[in-house]
Amino acid sequence: MNIKNKIEESVAEELKCFNDEFADALKSDTRRLQAAIDHIHQSSGKHIRPLLLLLTAKACGAVTEHSINAAVFLELLHTATLIHDDVVDETKQRRGVPSLNAVFDNRISVLVGDYVLSTALIRSIQTRDLRIIAIVSALGRDLADGEIKQLETAEESILDEACYLQVIKKKTAMLLSACTEVGAITSAASDDVVEICRSFGEYLGYAFQIKDDIFDYYFDANIGKPTGNDIREGKVTLPLLYALKHSKSEETDALLQIILNKDFTATNIDRLIAFAKAEGGIEYATQKMQYYHDKAIACLEQLPMSDAREALKLLFEYVIIRKK
């Protein structure tokens, strides 16, 4: 049994319910919209967020009907932001399949993203829980704000760790913390437990994004993008940020100039990646993930022992060690 199967074991039945509901969540009698929806389902991802939500609900007591519904609308919200991100980043592939904007066009993709986002919000209202509705709508705003901040940071070549962490909080950590927070709420957990779960999700989110960013320093056919993609877009992520700040190398000033001038030739990108690695950037980023890991585990230790809780620990390990 691989690690992913082991993590899923304690919510296997609930994941089946999720899959069925997710498959039915989007329907339209507008043919072009339905064609887009079919494409979305074909390129469906690993469903880490629903898994996280269901495990949290289980670790807090029980997965309810509202937990399944919440897993559906948070995955829809995530899907909507991916659709718009692909338009924004002009991404042509997503999970080895042509992206929606590549198959249809940007116009359809903008509108389909709006449609999926609104569908997510409509479903969140079905919980009739104003706390949940507020979390989901605030999330929509923060995800957009985070992406705009990322564009700004890249275009203005802002090289600052605090700013980097702020961006990944808004674009990634808040979605994962919403999953754990809502998961806890739907299992009727106490306010204290809800807050513990929210924090766990946030730490997981930071680690998840740092890991994603590390991939950019290594070639991996599985993620379908060449090394240095982020740098090419001006996104200076944690390993390179650290190296630029802490290196005593004489090369540093020249590399800073390359970034400020956005002189991202293939040779320069190779230099930047080699520099980040040589100057301990990957080790630093890995330590940072470990830091969030330890804080997250401390959160989980406050929950009663259960298979679901242990699966959440394993999920964090998986996020750190995954190869794609």
Next chain:
Amino acid sequence: MNIKNKIEESVAEELKCFNDEFADALKSDTRRLQAAIDHIHQSSGKHIRPLLLLLTAKACGAVTEHSINAAVFLELLHTATLIHDDVVDETKQRRGVPSLNAVFDNRISVLVGDYVLSTALIRSIQTRDLRIIAIVSALGRDLADGEIKQLETAEESILDEACYLQVIKKKTAMLLSACTEVGAITSAASDDVVEICRSFGEYLGYAFQIKDDIFDYYFDANIGKPTGNDIREGKVTLPLLYALKHSKSEETDALLQIILNKDFTATNIDRLIAFAKAEGGIEYATQKMQYYHDKAIACLEQLPMSDAREALKLLFEYVIIRKK
């Protein structure tokens, strides 16, 4: 006193409150986002929707704090859809000012639209009224669906009045009916009165869009677009739809071929416009507006006599006779 001032008279104070709240509704510490927000306020429109909402609330009894809040979030929702529509239609000007996507770019515009849409939904939640929250989120979905249907109708050259009406219902009438429905709800109107107001708004919305579509058959520097813009995009609106269906002219088949082949040269657009006018298309569309007008007035007659009710009648007249 011009007609617009006369309509506004009975909610003049409330409109001031709206203007203040709307100006404060969007704020961000992400500089690029704030710059986009400032641009949005510079190109702010006529605020027909807030006026409609406030007048409806007043005609049903009283404008409450929730009515003002609702006027703000529905105008925000409208603003968000305009931002995305300008990306979708590659519009470079909006109300005589460069559009957001022209000043910034499509990427920022997609994200700013998401941000404004989410802000609208967050504010709708502040009403803590699940009926209102449901109306607003369903609206987000229907507006996107309507725009996609419009793209589909244009690209596939679907020439059908029922289909045309379905598109304008989703892209325009539902927003105006949401304004009147929510306006009534926020003044604590009975369910019957809420439904009367909803219908009134829907009829107004149909007339509003038909009038907008008629503008495309006439040059008007004020609306900042040349005659025939819709046709050039393959959007066959009511006057031309009617003419193509009812004309006995021998020219009809040739004109149908032009549309099916999307052969929209300047000469051909002139021919199509001249044909729509000669074959009674404008008169037909005007009659249709009158049809909705009569139904709308019958709705209003069921409300008690008040200045606000009379102003709503005048607002419908204004929508039909306006020059831009």
